[in-house]
Amino acid sequence: MSTIEEEFIATVSHELRTPLTSIRGFSQTLLNSWDKIKDDDKKKFIGIIEEQSNRLIHLVENILSVSKMNTENQVLKRIDVNNSIKKIIPLIKEQYKEHNYETHFFSNLPEARLDDDKFQQIMTNLLDNASKYSEAGKKVSIITGISNNMIVIKVRDEGVGIKKEDYDKIFKKFSRLENHLTSKTQGNGLGLYITKELVEKMGGTISFESKENEGTTFEIKFPFYNQEDALKCSHMS
Ligand SMILES: Nc1ncnc2c1ncn2[C@@H]1O[C@H](COP(=O)(O)OP(=O)(O)OP(=O)(O)O)[C@@H](O)[C@H]1O
Ligand SMILES: [Mg+2]
CATH class of the missing domain: 3.30.565.10 (Histidine kinase-like ATPase, C-terminal domain)
Structure with a gap:
């Protein structure tokens, strides 16, 4: 694997890890402490989970675009x-x-x-x-x-x-x-x-x-x- 590919994978992994860590953290908090968390906070945490999921989807779509760019034919x-x-x-x-x-x-x-x-x-x-x-x-x-x-x-x-x-x-x-x-x-x-x-x-x-x-x-x-x-x-x- 070339250094460029290695760097790309390292950056992608880092970009993936940040939202995933946040999704896992907030899901665990909700699961483990559901009865203790105020309704407003529950809503806030679920909002963060949704936002971070959107961030992941956007990232995955962009990475797919990068990888398709060199292989996919154009329809001019x-x-x-x-x-x-x-x-x-x-x-x-x-x-x-x-x-x-x-x-x-x-x-x-x-x-x-x-x-x-x-x-x-x-x-x-x-x-x-x-x-x-x-x-x-x-x-x-x-x-x-x-x-x-x-x-x-x-x-x-x-x-x-x-x-x-x-x-x-x-x-x-x-x-x-x-x-x-x-x-x-x-x-x-x-x-x-x-x-x-x-x-x-x-x-x-x-x-x-x-x-x-x-x-x-x-x-x-x-x-x-x-x-x-x-x-x-x-x-x-
Ligand atoms: N119209 C603009 N005005 C000011 N800064 C801009 C503008 N367009 C791009 N930039 C700057 O250039 C950077 C790179 O833009 P790019 O569109 O590649 O990435 P992004 O918007 O940060 O993320 P992504 O497009 O992947 O969601 C941005 O982070 C921003 O700082
Ligand atoms: Mg942009």
Whole structure:
């Protein structure tokens, strides 16, 4: 086994152990002292067990995504990016009820050559981060457009931002940065690693701009499905 694989397994085991230890601890306390625990506390402990189970499910799903990335074939099809994004927004809104989501869709956007499931996973990760790393009530904007014969999608937030010294860490596996919202939110630092891999595997690019305490914009670009669209659009971009 290579050192990289060994390191991966060691990190995964550590990430698995933390929620499992907590689930076991709270279950044991409930089982052993059921009659002595106040109802409010019982509810609180069960809440923690549920939260930690969700954390485990999220981790296992992300680890599966990492392991499938190199083996699973892509199903590249003609995708209307605006339509695909429209399907994800209600799911994100359901999770982050207090954020305000705004869309600025470029009309007559040419189709992209994408695997729709993977594109949705990319957008979900970016929207999840934009929401998670900004306070409730803030605006998250999704902007589509074209530039140099590429489809451009931007996800802009008004959140904590990313420090310059952290720029080279964010796409690395298991890297979470220090800010007051990272410590309050859950995550394993796999989302952006997976996102970058998926974007690049479909011929796209990903970049970001950020200002601390003002916000971050992630930008992804994908080629058009038809090269003729490039000619038609060259005067529009
Ligand atoms: N929009 C953003 N604004 C500020 N910081 C961000 C943003 N997106 C990512 N980050 C920082 O980059 C780190 C890595 O992001 P990534 O999505 O890979 O992991 P995560 O959100 O912590 O966990 P996961 O996505 O696996 O649930 C985050 O922990 C956070 O510190
Ligand atoms: Mg994330």
